Amino acid sequence: MTKIIDGKIVSAQIKEEIKANTQLLKQKSGIIPGLALLIVGEDPASQVYVRNKEKTCLELGFNSILKQLPIDATEKECLDIIHSWNNDENIHGILVQLPLPKQINEQNIIKSISLQKDVDGFLPENLGRLVIGLPCYVPCTPNGIIELIKRYNIETKGKHVVVVGRSNIVGKPIANLLYQKKENANSIVTICHTAADDIREYTKQADILIAAVGVPELIKADYIKEGVVIIDVGVNRVSDPSSPKGSRLCGDVDYNSVFDHCSAITPVPGGVGPMTIAMLMQNTYKSAAGEIKF
Numbered sequence: 652m653t654k655i656i657d658g659k660i661v662s663a664q665i666k667e668e669i670k671a672n673t674q675l676l677k678q679k680s681g682i683i684p685g686l687a688l689l690i691v692g693e694d695p696a697s698q699v700y701v702r703n704k705e706k707t708c709l710e711l712g713f714n715s716i717l718k719q720l721p722i723d724a725t726e727k728e729c730l731d732i733i734h735s736w737n738n739d740e741n742i743h744g745i746l747v748q749l750p751l752p753k754q755i756n757e758q759n760i761i762k763s764i765s766l767q768k769d770v771d772g773f774l775p776e777n778l779g780r781l782v783i784g785l786p787c788y789v790p791c792t793p794n795g796i797i798e799l800i801k802r803y804n805i806e807t808k809g810k811h812v813v814v815v816g817r818s819n820i821v822g823k824p825i826a827n828l829l830y831q832k833k834e835n836a837n838s839i840v841t842i843c844h845t846a847a848d849d850i851r852e853y854t855k856q857a858d859i860l861i862a863a864v865g866v867p868e869l870i871k872a873d874y875i876k877e878g879v880v881i882i883d884v885g886v887n888r889v890s891d892p893s894s895p896k897g898s899r900l901c902g903d904v905d906y907n908s909v910f911d912h913c914s915a916i917t918p919v920p921g922g923v924g925p926m927t928i929a930m931l932m933q934n935t936y937k938s939a940a941g942e943i944k945f
């Protein structure tokens with residue numbers, strides 16, 4: 652029977668653990684984890700993401716600061732805010748909600764965040780450390796995938812993992828994490844992308860298939876081999892006249908088509924999505940507790 656990998660349940664457990672650790676940290680050293688959030692513009696999806704992060708901070712006993720700038724804000728305004736947060740000892744994590752408007756260079760903003768406060772794990776130095784297996788902040792979505800693999804006891808050693816997608820925030824880091832000579836990794840990894848004539852040539856070989864593509868329901872039954880474990884990272888909104896909203900969320904995997912052929916799968920919503928925010932909170936906690944030694 653196919654097992655559903657439930658990110659809602661696992662993320663709730665992780666948040667409970669973080670909440671308990673936060674209370675202990677407060678009692679022992681008076682430190683309260685603090686997360687600073689910067690958002691530029693009024694993009695409705697970004698507004699929802701940021702509000703959720705603020706709400707989760709409150710639930711876990713963290714402090715949070717939210718700075719909202721108008722859509723025509725300058726790069727210098729953003730850099731000044733980040734600079735002041737870098738120097739504020741009550742702030743342990745800094746998150747800039749992406750995407751940023753065109754006049755602001757995303758890489759300049761990311762690079763201005765102090766390495767110790769880069770809880771998104773997007774700084775080139777953090778990613779370099781990840782590649783060579785040194786302590787670092789692991790980017791939240793790939794970290795959430797590893798945590799699901801760990802908590803569902805999915806064997807990774809010697810397994811062929813195929814990752815579809817090579818973005819800097821999902822595809823590249825998850826591929827790099829899974830070939831490390833470590834527990835919950837040690838896999839043989841293939842990455843495929845739009846340059847492949849037919850990705851089925853690769854996806855059909857996967858023992859574990861990770862889809863981070865951004866194409867609704869691309870992966871169907873004829874893309875997989877029997878018994879594969881599927882991690883669907885995609886979050887896509889597609890029109891659906893049968894739904895009261897006229898649309899629904901779906902992943903990069905055609906859930907109904909693959910369900911009877913895989914041994915385990917993350918649903919969308921409720922799979923990888925809820926893990927991302929839990930991992931952001933975990934990184935912020937680790938920063939406050941000084942757990943990552945650079």
Ligand code: NAP
Pocket residue numbers: 792815816817818819820821822843844845846850863864865866869884885886887923924925927
């Ligand atoms: P992205 O930056 O757009 O990258 C997509 C990758 O998929 C690219 O490497 C692209 O190849 C590849 N690709 C696109 N179409 C393809 C096709 N037809 N065949 C093979 N490869 C194809 O996307 P992302 O930021 O990684 O996000 C991917 C999905 O995950 C999106 O749906 C996003 O919303 C979702 N996401 C979810 C979470 C979460 O918390 N659950 C977090 C982040 C992202 P090229 O490099 O050749 O262009």
